[in-house]
Amino acid sequence: MNQTKTEAHSTKFASTNRTDLWWLEPAATGFGFLCFVVYTTWAMFQAGYYYAAPYLSPLYSPVLMVDPSAPGAAPVAHAWFGTWPPWWPKFLPPSPAMLVLFGPLAFRLTCYYYRKFYYRSYFATPPACAVTALPQNNYKGETGFLLFQNIHRYTLYIAICYIFILAYDAFRAFFNHGQFGIGVGTVILVINVLLLAHYTFGCHAYRHLMGGRLDCFSCPNGKEHLGHNLWKKITTLNENHMFWAWVSMIWVGFTDLYVRMVSMGVWHDFNTWGH
Amino acid sequence: MAERTFRVWRGDKTGGQFVEYKIEIDKGMVVLDAIHRIQEQKASDLACRWNCKAGKCGSCSMEINGKPKLGCMTRMNSFKEDEVITIKPLKTFPIIKDLVTDVSWNYEQNKRIAPLKLPPRPKDGKYRMYQRDADRVQEFRKCIECYLCQNVCHVLRDQHKKDKFVGPRFMIRLASLEMHPLDTEDRIEKIKNEYGSGYCNITKCCTDVCPEHIHITDNGIIPLKERVVDRFFDPIAILLHKIFGKKKSS
Ligand code: SF4
Ligand code: SF4
Ligand code: FES
Ligand code: FES
Numbered sequence: 001m002n003q004t005k006t007e008a009h010s011t012k013f014a015s016t017n018r019t020d021l022w023w024l025e026p027a028a029t030g031f032g033f034l035c036f037v038v039y040t041t042w043a044m045f046q047a048g049y050y051y052a053a054p055y056l057s058p059l060y061s062p063v064l065m066v067d068p069s070a071p072g073a074a075p076v077a078h079a080w081f082g083t084w085p086p087w088w089p090k091f092l093p094p095s096p097a098m099l100v101l102f103g104p105l106a107f108r109l110t111c112y113y114y115r116k117f118y119y120r121s122y123f124a125t126p127p128a129c130a131v132t133a134l135p136q137n138n139y140k141g142e143t144g145f146l147l148f149q150n151i152h153r154y155t156l157y158i159a160i161c162y163i164f165i166l167a168y169d170a171f172r173a174f175f176n177h178g179q180f181g182i183g184v185g186t187v188i189l190v191i192n193v194l195l196l197a198h199y200t201f202g203c204h205a206y207r208h209l210m211g212g213r214l215d216c217f218s219c220p221n222g223k224e225h226l227g228h229n230l231w232k233k234i235t236t237l238n239e240n241h242m243f244w245a246w247v248s249m250i251w252v253g254f255t256d257l258y259v260r261m262v263s264m265g266v267w268h269d270f271n272t273w274g275h
Numbered sequence: 276m277a278e279r280t281f282r283v284w285r286g287d288k289t290g291g292q293f294v295e296y297k298i299e300i301d302k303g304m305v306v307l308d309a310i311h312r313i314q315e316q317k318a319s320d321l322a323c324r325w326n327c328k329a330g331k332c333g334s335c336s337m338e339i340n341g342k343p344k345l346g347c348m349t350r351m352n353s354f355k356e357d358e359v360i361t362i363k364p365l366k367t368f369p370i371i372k373d374l375v376t377d378v379s380w381n382y383e384q385n386k387r388i389a390p391l392k393l394p395p396r397p398k399d400g401k402y403r404m405y406q407r408d409a410d411r412v413q414e415f416r417k418c419i420e421c422y423l424c425q426n427v428c429h430v431l432r433d434q435h436k437k438d439k440f441v442g443p444r445f446m447i448r449l450a451s452l453e454m455h456p457l458d459t460e461d462r463i464e465k466i467k468n469e470y471g472s473g474y475c476n477i478t479k480c481c482t483d484v485c486p487e488h489i490h491i492t493d494n495g496i497i498p499l500k501e502r503v504v505d506r507f508f509d510p511i512a513i514l515l516h517k518i519f520g521k522k523k524s525s
Contacts, residue, residue, distance in 0.1 A: 004292070005286060005289065005290030005291055005292060006290055006291070006292060007290060008284045008286065008291060008363050008364055008366070008370060009363065009366040011433070016341045017338065017340060017341030017361050017363065018340060018341030018342060019340045019341065019358070019361075020340075112477050112497055115476065115477055116476075116477050116478050116479050119476045119477075119478050120478055125429060125434075125476060125478070126429040126433060126478065126480065129342075129343075129427050129480035129483050129484065130338065130341055130342060130343055130366075130427055130432075130480070130484075131341075132433055133429040133432075133433040133434065135433070136434060139430065139434035139436060139474070140473075140474075141430060141436075141440075141471075141473055141474035141475060141476050142473045142474070142475075142476055143471075143473035143474060146476075147473070147508075150500075150503075150504045150507075150508040150509075151508075152504075153501075153504065153509060154509075204493070204497045204498075204501065205501060205504075207498075208497075208498055208501035208502075209501075212498050212501065213501070213502065213505065215453070215454055215455065215456055215458070216408055216456035217405070217407045217408050217411070217456070218405035218407060218408055218456065219456065222403070222405060224407065228407055238493065239493075
């Protein structure tokens, strides 16, 4: 019993008495998200092969402007504002994705779930529970620079617009040159918008705005407030928000890959249009 | 019967060391039983706080193999057969002796929170509250004040911001009051400025350790953060609040 006395707990970064693989989850999620970011950035800079009639990659939707000379580009008729402007700086590829990706990106980066995961994986505050966080002289949490996270509900409004846009894209994927039909790509695009809707409509800010903000679900007359009904439904999605966040994100990447491969002629799209 | 090895931290606020104990474990024992056996057979002066042995009094909080847990709810058969079991006091609160810490800071935070303020009684003298409203706040009332969430919260544990953030346990107390259909008190400004909702970075360790499985972050803290956004950061909500100017959103 005459060992030297020590503190019960170490204050060193990442110290813990946990014996399980506590680093696995932050490492895996950190790596998974990094892969997605690398893929999307690469796909964005391709500036082509994002369209294979009648499928449009979700990373490039909505198509605001089109450079018709790019391989695998959408028809100019699809673009909201016509052809790509000649003044566009040469060092930036004329990629429609560049104009629209900020919306979903801002939504995901300010999402409460993503915040949880990247504060853990990338900022180690804390890396895992009961594992010493990266020491900071004056930790401010979300009161300092990170105050901007409070715009999340505005990014939600943008994300909801994207759901409608992507739903329209999925609808258009049933019509090839005006002819109704269905292909593997159609199914992939429909699943994509469904997964994104499950993620978006399970958002914490949405749950608050639709009903959670009420103090009383039964006022003024004891009858159930519509907000309570909505809140309950959103809660069922919200309980699995992490799941929807991941599957919808992976599926978006896969959808882009599918359209890209079909557009490049690498993969064959099985469909009822017979080509 | 099987012999198991325990490393228990022994000491006080001036420091201490791990002491190893080997004892026989019977079927069905929990970690708190093992501690009692150590007290009985090896170290009668080993200090440990406990009361109910049923996971309801919140006294026996400790860190078992690095995880904040209730000693009385952690079964011995949840460990591998040859695993050495390390037991430490909570990190976030000052050590009194061995496994006992001084959690009085928590009671001080509780006192800072304005209690439920009811409106005047209706004419028939009866307050009414419906089940669906009770359900939401009921979840928070399951809290047994074990302070495992306060212990694991890195804001208090590693960033030492006890002067800025009341911690998850009191965020859910605030949530239970703010979401109470009869409450007329407005605590939103204090939630932001005094109780420090912005210090929580929603990394959810409080939820992970809560023995009552309260959705501390999803149902308590995030909704409060959203209410703070309504009041302070969302220009549209601020405008609506100015026009309709209700004291509480109901
Ligand atoms: S979610 Fe917030 S309150 Fe809970 S442990 Fe994490 S930082 Fe602390
Ligand atoms: S909220 Fe859960 S973890 Fe926190 S003190 Fe209450 S019962 Fe314990
Ligand atoms: S909280 Fe995840 S999308 Fe809003
Ligand atoms: S002794 Fe009461 S909770 Fe463990």
